[in-house]
Amino acid sequence: MSDADLIEVKSEVEFEDGDRELVDVNGAEVGVLRVDGEFHAVRNRCLHDCGPIAEGAVGKKLVGEFVEPGKRVEKDYDDDEPIISCPWHGWSYDLETGEQLADDDIVLPTYDVVVEDGVVYVDGSSS
Amino acid sequence: MLRSDESQPRQETLDQYYVIDGDCHYMESFHDVAEYMEEPWKTKFENSNFDEKGAKQNLSSFFPFSTGDRQAHGKIEREHSSYPDDPETPERIREGMESIGVDETLLISHLILAGAGTTADDDRQSAFAKAYVEYMREEVLDPDDGIHGLAPIPYGDLEASMEILDRIEDEEAYVGACFVTAGATPPLGNRKYDPLYERCEELDLPAVFHTGGAGLDEYVRAGYQEMIETHTLGFLESNMSQIVSLVCQGVPEKFPDLDIVFMESGITYLPGLMTRLDEEYLKRPEEAPLLEKKPGEYITDFYYGTQPLEISAEAEYLEKCFDMVGTDSLMYASDYPHWDYGRPTTVADLPFLSEGEKKQILSENAKEMFDL
Numbered sequence: 321m322s323d324a325d326l327i328e329v330k331s332e333v334e335f336e337d338g339d340r341e342l343v344d345v346n347g348a349e350v351g352v353l354r355v356d357g358e359f360h361a362v363r364n365r366c367l368h369d370c371g372p373i374a375e376g377a378v379g380k381k382l383v384g385e386f387v388e389p390g391k392r393v394e395k396d397y398d399d400d401e402p403i404i405s406c407p408w409h410g411w412s413y414d415l416e417t418g419e420q421l422a423d424d425d426i427v428l429p430t431y432d433v434v435v436e437d438g439v440v441y442v443d444g445s446s447s
Numbered sequence: 448m449l450r451s452d453e454s455q456p457r458q459e460t461l462d463q464y465y466v467i468d469g470d471c472h473y474m475e476s477f478h479d480v481a482e483y484m485e486e487p488w489k490t491k492f493e494n495s496n497f498d499e500k501g502a503k504q505n506l507s508s509f510f511p512f513s514t515g516d517r518q519a520h521g522k523i524e525r526e527h528s529s530y531p532d533d534p535e536t537p538e539r540i541r542e543g544m545e546s547i548g549v550d551e552t553l554l555i556s557h558l559i560l561a562g563a564g565t566t567a568d569d570d571r572q573s574a575f576a577k578a579y580v581e582y583m584r585e586e587v588l589d590p591d592d593g594i595h596g597l598a599p600i601p602y603g604d605l606e607a608s609m610e611i612l613d614r615i616e617d618e619e620a621y622v623g624a625c626f627v628t629a630g631a632t633p634p635l636g637n638r639k640y641d642p643l644y645e646r647c648e649e650l651d652l653p654a655v656f657h658t659g660g661a662g663l664d665e666y667v668r669a670g671y672q673e674m675i676e677t678h679t680l681g682f683l684e685s686n687m688s689q690i691v692s693l694v695c696q697g698v699p700e701k702f703p704d705l706d707i708v709f710m711e712s713g714i715t716y717l718p719g720l721m722t723r724l725d726e727e728y729l730k731r732p733e734e735a736p737l738l739e740k741k742p743g744e745y746i747t748d749f750y751y752g753t754q755p756l757e758i759s760a761e762a763e764y765l766e767k768c769f770d771m772v773g774t775d776s777l778m779y780a781s782d783y784p785h786w787d788y789g790r791p792t793t794v795a796d797l798p799f800l801s802e803g804e805k806k807q808i809l810s811e812n813a814k815e816m817f818d819l
């Protein structure tokens with residue numbers, strides 16, 4: 321990464337939890353989100369039919385655990401796995417890796433987000 | 448603030464084609480339709496507290512009447528579908544069409560799909576269907592602007608169904624008759640429905656069979672746990688059961704000029720159904736004595752809406768399915784604004800279709816069949 325690859329988003333103090341910003345990264349529209357304090361950046365173009373994925377609901381991955389035969393599968397949300405869902409038809413992706421939850425061969429481009437001198441940047445060389 | 452400059456991605460692709468949508472849903476409200484009801488239904492509906500206490504779609508998120516929340520518990524957001532808190536208005540139809548790249552549309556009632564689950568009497572559905580036909584004609588449909596309608600047929604009540612067919616005889620706004628396949632018992636090939644098909648044939652009105660979510664939890668058997676199960680199977684089962692019934696009972700032979708369309712189960716189920724039925728027919732043709740050819744050949748004579756098209760399937764497999772069904776039998780359908788709607792891109796993007804075939808599916812087949 322060189323400084324030339326950094327695309328400025330906005331200052332860190334103004335970037336509150338839950339905020340989202342769109343920036344242009346080498347001609348691609350990228351959504352930058354702050355979720356539970358962490359920054360994430362994803363290409364704003366769903367791999368299903370190009371829906372505005374970065375505008376979608378942020379949630380957590382639901383995981384099921386088989387406890388024993390005949391018992392209900394235990395289902396709960398995994399706090400460590402934030403996901404984002406496309407508002408058009410619900411395709412969901414891991415916010416960190418970009419993997420489609422139902423098929424990890426489908427990967428939404430994600431980008432590194434860095435904070436330097438109090439300013440949030442997307443690393444354009446990181447997708 | 449997040450404001451995308453790609454509000455309509457792939458606009459170039461959408462602009463390339465003239466698109467007729469064979470299956471769009473107008474989210475009508477009970478309030479609006481009730482105005483057109485006959486008594487005692489008018490008073491009953493008007494006093495049913497649809498604002499204050501009426502059952503709401505969002506109730507289904509927690510106490511589902513069909514296994515799960517259509518919008519996948521908050522994942523899917525859709526303009527034009529915050530029903531019933533914000534039912535559709537005629538002014539917004541064009542806006543909805545433009546939002547998915549459609550030029551002309553065929554509207555099907557949203558509420559009648561749920562009405563098919565009414566099994567206690569054959570009266571409510573008829574009262575609703577009759578009023579719906581008047582309401583849409585008067586306030587919503589606009590054929591000059593490409594907004595056409597399909598009249599719901601409450602087939603459980605033959606008399607009311609015939610009245611509706613008589614009513615729309617000279618109404619340009621109605622281009623077809625809609626039979627909801629969910630809940631049709633006996634299935635729609637039964638001879639009791641013959642007069643309806645005869646009349647449709649006479650009026651040159653295609654019979655559009657549309658699957659639906661009514662009674663989805665117990666579509667054949669109770670006990671499924673999730674909507675992914677009931678929606679996958681139930682929508683398919685409702686269409687498959689009626690296709691088998693229509694074909695085996697000889698409806699296409701009895702009414703050879705009747706155009707038959709099936710909506711909303713994608714297309715990959717058809718080759719499976721055709722081949723299985725043909726296999727049975729070779730062993731027991733005496734049980735379908737009206738047939739002059741194999742059942743699968745009647746199935747490919749019918750038309751099919753594309754939605755929800757299985758676009759993630761292996762292209763080679765999907766191509767084979769298109770070949771078997773025939774591109775002259777397919778018409779683009781969006782099912783907008785329902786949760787799993789498809790844009791015209793679902794068809795335009797298929798790598799194995801020629802430009803001519805894409806045009807056929809996106810508009811020409813519908814134009815010809817519905818005489819638009």
Ligand code: FES
Pocket residue numbers: 366367368369370371372373406407408409410411
């Ligand atoms: S476009 Fe994103 S789920 Fe369909």
